[in-house]
Amino acid sequence: MAFAKAREEIFAAHNEDPNKITINGKEVPYETHYAEKMEAFLSKRDANGSDVLRLAVAAQHFRRWEIPRSSYPMTKVGYHAWRTAQKKRHAELLGQILEKYYPEEDVKRCMALVQKEGLKQGEEEVQVLEDVACLVFLDDQFDEFKEKHDADKIVNILRKTWGKMSPKGHEMALQIPMTDECKDLVQKALNG
Incomplete structure (x- = not known):
């Protein structure tokens, strides 16, 4: 019951996104589409994820x-400042x-997941969330992304993306059509 209510509020907010994307001939808010893709990859990556993880994924x-x-x-510095501010804001609004x-402990844990706290310390749920985000990038955003950047930058980004993922994430990434x-750019990144 708590999960369903919280998820409903999250998706009500996603549905307010003025940016639209056309999926199967139907226009949908981009953040709704993104969250649904995140949830779909989570179900493949960790079908038994906790409520806290599932909500963090939906509200990424x-x-x-x-x-x-x-x-x-x-600039690069500007990009990192924007991402840091966004993660903090996402977590606060989700909280x-x-x-x-949910009890305070679960709220804090979910907020930490959204901010990817503990990623480099081997926190399993944070790693799952990172894998899912990387998989959505590769599946849903990579083709458009490559049109905006030169091959060297793309290969560098792919190497960084790959470095953030777990072996399970790598396995799933290689199965994405x-x-x-x-595919050539991914191979260059992996072989370089």
Whole structure:
């Protein structure tokens, strides 16, 4: 009951995203689409994930459209500042929803997951969330991303993405259908 109510509030917010994407001929809010993709990959990566993990996955980019990337300098430092501010904000807004339904310990854990705290310390649920985010990037965003950047930058990003993932994430990534061009870029990243 708590999970269903919290998820409903999260998706009600996603549905407010003014950015749209067309899926199977139907226009949907981008964040709704993104969250559904995240949930779909989580079900493949860890079908028995805790409520806390499932909610963190659903709210990974919670209300992200409200602070556009262009509101920060278009530099590497600006990008990292924007991402850090976004993660903190996603967690705080999610916490406001979850505190209605879950004990404080669960709320704090979910907020930490959204901020990916403990990723480099081997926290399993944080790693699962990171794998899922990387898989969604490769499955849903990579083809468009490669059109905006040169091959060297793409290969570098792919190496960084690969480095964030677990062996299970790697296995799943290699099963994602990709264009020949995308496959070639992935192979360059893995072989370099």
